[in-house]
Amino acid sequence: ATPLNQEELQALLEQLAKEAPRCFGEGRVASYIPALAEVEPDQFGIAVCHADGRVQCAGAASTPFSIQSISKVHALVLAMQRLTPEEIWSRVGREPSGQAFNSIVQLEVENGIPRNPFINAGALMVSDMLTSRLVMPQHTLREQVRRLAATPTIDFDERVARSEMDHKARNAALAYLMQAYGNIHSDVELVLDTYFHYCALAMNCVELAKSFAFLANRGVNPNDGTRVFSEIHTRQMNALLLTCGLYDAAGDFAWRVGLPGKSGVGGGIVAILPRRMSICVWSPRLDSYGNSIAGRHALEGLVSGLRFTPMG
Numbered sequence: 001a002t003p004l005n006q007e008e009l010q011a012l013l014e015q016l017a018k019e020a021p022r023c024f025g026e027g028r029v030a031s032y033i034p035a036l037a038e039v040e041p042d043q044f045g046i047a048v049c050h051a052d053g054r055v056q057c058a059g060a061a062s063t064p065f066s067i068q069s070i071s072k073v074h075a076l077v078l079a080m081q082r083l084t085p086e087e088i089w090s091r092v093g094r095e096p097s098g099q100a101f102n103s104i105v106q107l108e109v110e111n112g113i114p115r116n117p118f119i120n121a122g123a124l125m126v127s128d129m130l131t132s133r134l135v136m137p138q139h140t141l142r143e144q145v146r147r148l149a150a151t152p153t154i155d156f157d158e159r160v161a162r163s164e165m166d167h168k169a170r171n172a173a174l175a176y177l178m179q180a181y182g183n184i185h186s187d188v189e190l191v192l193d194t195y196f197h198y199c200a201l202a203m204n205c206v207e208l209a210k211s212f213a214f215l216a217n218r219g220v221n222p223n224d225g226t227r228v229f230s231e232i233h234t235r236q237m238n239a240l241l242l243t244c245g246l247y248d249a250a251g252d253f254a255w256r257v258g259l260p261g262k263s264g265v266g267g268g269i270v271a272i273l274p275r276r277m278s279i280c281v282w283s284p285r286l287d288s289y290g291n292s293i294a295g296r297h298a299l300e301g302l303v304s305g306l307r308f309t310p311m312g
């Protein structure tokens with residue numbers, strides 16, 4: 001099928017934004033920290049960044065929100081750029097966990113090695129790798145995200161970062177358990193601070209779509225022409241996003257949407273249509289897996305409307 005032209009895609013995005021309020025009766029905003037519990041639930045934004053860098057959007061696509069677990073991808077990109085495959089994959093796996101994103105159960109049976117880098121335990125592990133390698137791991141990630149999105153104003157929401165630290169018990173338990181297995185090398189409190197700052201990045205749909213565009217463009221960031229990833233790394237990251245990006249709902253997301261994706265409890269979901277576009281949707285009401293309800297619904301609508309998916 002021929003791809004939609006610019007006007008057709010714009011009409012589709014507008015239609016998805018118009019239909020999103022139908023999902024506003026379901027789900028609840030994240031409430032594990034006060035800073036997120038206060039977010040106005042009935043909001044929706046969508047943005048796509050084409051592989052050539054053009055952006056189209058609809059709804060509240062320039063409203064900033066807490067990117068939360070979507071930052072696990074940016075952090076893994078930094079690690080894959082700087083560490084050898086052996087240094088990374090000896091300490092974190094690449095298999096779907098089939099458990100909630102913040103689950104601790106598998107860590108004990110699997111010797112403190114998290115199933116994958118997109119559950120909390122795995123992201124804490126990646127934060128440890130970056131904390132022990134980089135002089136300023138927070139600064140470096142922020143610079144990376146600013147460059148990827150070609151937006152120098154992106155920053156942490158310090159209120160969210162502090163709120164995470166004030167309610168750190170569960171993530172601290174994950175990190176200390178991994179330390180007990182000898183699989184955390186830096187100071188645990190420093191690792192938590194790094195991880196919480198990554199989660200607390202505030203970005204909007206347009207910025208997030210732009211920051212993922214290199215994954216839809218064989219590793220080259222179309223916003224500034226620089227190579228971020230080799231083609232092999234790009235393929236590997238997209239594969240990992242397809243199998244592990246939505247935690248224990250990854251199978252259902254693949255069934256409904258069929259694209260590599262990553263969600264966060266701030267209500268954002270980023271998805272990649274390889275060689276075509278990156279997409280970011282945002283709506284704060286979450287299902288029981290911690291994934292945006294209206295966001296997932298809009299991605300299903302987008303994929304049907306595009307008349308093209310990698311799955312057939």
Ligand code: GLN
Pocket residue numbers: 067068069070101102120164171199263264265266290
């Ligand atoms: N900050 C959240 C946590 O650590 C991130 C989880 C998420 O977005 N799924 O629990």
